[in-house]
Amino acid sequence: MGKVRLKDLTYSELEEYFLSIGLKKFRARQVFEWLYKGVESFDEMTNLSLDLREKLKEICEITTMKIVEKQISRDGTVKYLWELSDGETVESVLMDYKHGRPICISTQVGCNMGCKFCASTVGGKVRDLTAGEISDQVIFAAKDSNCSISNIVLMGIGEPLDNYDNVTKFIRNINHFAGMNIGARHISLSTCGLVERIKQLANEEIPLTLSVSLHATNNEKRSSLMPVNKKYNIEELLDACRYYIEKTNRRVTFEYALINEVNDYKEDAEALFKLLKGMLCHVNLIPVNNVDTNNFEKSSMERIEKFRDTLMKKGITTTIRRGLGSDIDASCGQLRRRHRKG
Numbered sequence: 001m002g003k004v005r006l007k008d009l010t011y012s013e014l015e016e017y018f019l020s021i022g023l024k025k026f027r028a029r030q031v032f033e034w035l036y037k038g039v040e041s042f043d044e045m046t047n048l049s050l051d052l053r054e055k056l057k058e059i060c061e062i063t064t065m066k067i068v069e070k071q072i073s074r075d076g077t078v079k080y081l082w083e084l085s086d087g088e089t090v091e092s093v094l095m096d097y098k099h100g101r102p103i104c105i106s107t108q109v110g111c112n113m114g115c116k117f118c119a120s121t122v123g124g125k126v127r128d129l130t131a132g133e134i135s136d137q138v139i140f141a142a143k144d145s146n147c148s149i150s151n152i153v154l155m156g157i158g159e160p161l162d163n164y165d166n167v168t169k170f171i172r173n174i175n176h177f178a179g180m181n182i183g184a185r186h187i188s189l190s191t192c193g194l195v196e197r198i199k200q201l202a203n204e205e206i207p208l209t210l211s212v213s214l215h216a217t218n219n220e221k222r223s224s225l226m227p228v229n230k231k232y233n234i235e236e237l238l239d240a241c242r243y244y245i246e247k248t249n250r251r252v253t254f255e256y257a258l259i260n261e262v263n264d265y266k267e268d269a270e271a272l273f274k275l276l277k278g279m280l281c282h283v284n285l286i287p288v289n290n291v292d293t294n295n296f297e298k299s300s301m302e303r304i305e306k307f308r309d310t311l312m313k314k315g316i317t318t319t320i321r322r323g324l325g326s327d328i329d330a331s332c333g334q335l336r337r338r339h340r341k342g
């Protein structure tokens, strides 16, 4: 039997596990605190006796991640390419804002959702990340950059709701007072629209911010950009979002990547307004990033601002995403892809 990977357990699972191997419950608190400080061996856990450290070494494991590549942008954005214990790689992006250090992390190695504009989906999903591997991105980025992380954005490689159990476990761990203590309100989760899972998440009582990747306003166009729409169409998706809002009383963010002369017309903005009218929501416009597998072009800033103004005039709060890290491969999947090809 392999060693128990402690960061794959929740706090209460860790307590139960320690009780089952004859340890006192309070040991779980001590070990949990060390794990989320980024220790790499039991020897660093100086408040445990030498005997206990030896015992834990034999049966448990502290996972770590190796930095394969690190890119630092002029604006302070740091992009990490990590190597996991089986040699697979994933990316995270640590941002540097005046008000804090958000990190965008991956939830899967690759992705099965097949969005036509996205670099992460090329080659499909290799595997899910474990809860510990999702946490490790936060833990080791904070350690490497010597900073404390203010916000978590689940928007890197993968579809978080396609790895539901590990992602919710991760959220509870990173949220735990004995760990990194990052409040759920400082966590956002982005999904391409897995309707059943959105409803399930609504019932978890985790007050995070849900972002939904919409990108088109009619089913024909959305299905051609995002195959997931053939399974859950726009109407079903928006129903699930309304359910989420009703249950959580939280504002939902709709992500809309603007692709030149594909989905950036005035009619699209008007149709988007009609779809979202009356919902507690916010729209975030993203100038699409060109990836080498497609020939989508970014809309011009003029078209983007017009699109925003149309929505704003009708009373929908709309922002345009700042293009941080544009001088490095800062959008998801690009660094892993380049590494795999190279």
Ligand code: SAH
Residues within 6 Å of the ligand: 113, 115, 117, 118, 119, 154, 155, 156, 157, 158, 159, 160, 190, 191, 192, 193, 211, 212, 213, 255, 257, 286, 287, 288, 289, 290, 291, 331, 332
């Ligand atoms: N699977 C989740 C989260 C990962 S993608 C989701 O689909 O939401 C994070 C966001 O980046 C999504 O809104 C996604 O649609 C968007 N995105 C992916 N590729 C992009 C690209 N080339 N340009 C702009 N946005 C992109």
